[in-house]
Amino acid sequence: MITKEQLQNVADKLGIDLAMLQAVTKIEARSSGFKNGLPVILFERHIFYRQLKKNGFNVEHLAKTYPDLINQVAGGYLGGARENYRLNMAKQIDPQSAIESTSWGLFQIMGFHWQLLGYESAQQFEQYMTESEEMQLDAFYRFISHKTNCKLLQAMKDKDFQVFAKLYNGPAYKKNSYDTKLKEAYESYATTTK
Known part of the structure; x- marks a missing residue:
C-alpha cells in the first residue's frame, strides 16, 4: 500500500x-x-496484435486461431483476475509481446513503455509491477x-x-x-x- x-x-x-x-x-x-495478490491489469488484444506483428509473428494466422487474445479490434475484456488469465494465455504465444500489451498496476502503465521508462526488458518491467x-x-x-x-x-x-x-x-x-x-x-x- x-x-x-x-x-x-x-x-x-x-x-x-x-x-x-x-x-x-x-x-x-x-x-x-x-487484487487477491495479483497486479491489477488489463490485457489489450488489439495491442497484442500490433506487438506480435512488430515482433515478426504471422498475426493473421494467430488472430484466426486466438481471436479473443489477438484481434485488430479492442475488447474481449474479462475483468479482474481473469485478465491475468488472459495475460498468461498470451504469454504462451510470446511473453514479451504479452507483457507489452498489458496495462499495469495503480496507474495502468502500458508494458510497451518499458524501454522508454528505463527498464532493461519487458520482463523486468513486469517483475517490478508485480512487486509492489x-x-x-x-x-x-x-x-x-x-x-x-x-x-x-x-x-x-x-x-x-x-x-x-x-x-x-x-x-x-x-x-x-x-x-x-x-x-x-x-x-x-x-x-x-x-
Whole structure:
C-alpha cells in the first residue's frame, strides 16, 4: 500500500498538487494496484496484435486461431483476475509481446513503455509491477517525468482534467467520463488535504 508520504514525495518531484496525484491514483485503478495478490491489469488484444506483428509473428494466422487474445479490434475484456488469465494465455504465444500489451498496476502503465521508462526488458518491467505499489508509483513517475510526456505533466500542473484524460486514456476518455471523475476526485482530495 502506498503511503500519503510516498505520494507527496512524487508530487513534489513532479511539481504538482498531492490531490492531483491522489485523484489519478483513485480513478485509474480504483485506489489499488493489487487484487487477491495479483497486479491489477488489463490485457489489450488489439495491442497484442500490433506487438506480435512488430515482433515478426504471422498475426493473421494467430488472430484466426486466438481471436479473443489477438484481434485488430479492442475488447474481449474479462475483468479482474481473469485478465491475468488472459495475460498468461498470451504469454504462451510470446511473453514479451504479452507483457507489452498489458496495462499495469495503480496507474495502468502500458508494458510497451518499458524501454522508454528505463527498464532493461519487458520482463523486468513486469517483475517490478508485480512487486509492489511503490514500484508501480515509480513507473508512473518515470512515465510522467519523461520529456516525451511534458504535455501530460503540464496538464497535471494546470489541473486541466480534460487534456490529462485525453492524453492519458486516449480519445475514448469521454465515453468513460475520465475527465469528470478526475475533477471530482481532485476536488474531494483538495478539500480534505487543506
